[in-house]
Amino acid sequence: MTTDVKRKTLVAPSILSADFGRLAEEIRDVEAGGCDWIHVDVMDGHFVPNLTIGPVVVRWIRQVTRLPLDCHLMIENPRKYLADFKRGGADSVTVHYEACPHDLAEALEELGKLGLKRGVSVKPGTPAEVLDPYLDRLDLILVMTVEPGFGGQSFMEETLPKVSYLRRKFRGHISVDGGINAETGRRAAAAGADVLVAGTAIFGEKDRRRAIQALS
Numbered sequence: 001m002t003t004d005v006k007r008k009t010l011v012a013p014s015i016l017s018a019d020f021g022r023l024a025e026e027i028r029d030v031e032a033g034g035c036d037w038i039h040v041d042v043m044d045g046h047f048v049p050n051l052t053i054g055p056v057v058v059r060w061i062r063q064v065t066r067l068p069l070d071c072h073l074m075i076e077n078p079r080k081y082l083a084d085f086k087r088g089g090a091d092s093v094t095v096h097y098e099a100c101p102h103d104l105a106e107a108l109e110e111l112g113k114l115g116l117k118r119g120v121s122v123k124p125g126t127p128a129e130v131l132d133p134y135l136d137r138l139d140l141i142l143v144m145t146v147e148p149g150f151g152g153q154s155f156m157e158e159t160l161p162k163v164s165y166l167r168r169k170f171r172g173h174i175s176v177d178g179g180i181n182a183e184t185g186r187r188a189a190a191a192g193a194d195v196l197v198a199g200t201a202i203f204g205e206k207d208r209r210r211a212i213q214a215l216s
């Protein structure tokens, strides 16, 4: 069996840890620092306890960067909002398996029709096998490495076998999200992740270029 050529590791700063009063500046700073995508955490206060932002803010973010906008929807009934995120300028939209276990196929079809990259995420307690039937119609799988809802939590090592399992079967992007820093990012990349989402490890540092390089 041949081994895969090592993929480039992409870095996606999560703006959840940015200074929202200076959001445009913060995004320009990480773009200048060499990041690959901008990760936008959307929370509804139901699927997760926290509340954040929606398509209106995505539309403004679209004005300040040309980088792909990677929208992570931690919301119930995500299908209701897919077109709004497309109109706002999203490039990829990730829904949670747990938010639409019975209509995930429809959600993915709608994402495809909208011309969005189709993403799905699993919480730490959800086995990766639930995604087996969908692997042929996904562009991105986001493995949560903390419980979704808040930045600044500690990486859950026990989620890594899911990354390895998925990498054996899936050739698209595999992102990891939560508690990612240079050290945990290295372990996740070794397990097969090619997109590292990081909030605190980038926006919590003064020198964003250095923080991004440490993850790349």
Ligand code: DX5
Residues within 6 Å of the ligand: 014, 016, 017, 039, 041, 072, 146, 147, 148, 149, 150, 151, 152, 153, 177, 178, 179, 180, 197, 198, 199, 200, 201
């Ligand atoms: C958590 C979000 C993450 C979060 C990561 O629910 O999905 O994107 O912002 O933040 P850190 O890197 O600080 O764990």
Ligand code: ZN
Residues within 6 Å of the ligand: 014, 039, 040, 041, 072, 177, 197
């Ligand atoms: Zn996220």
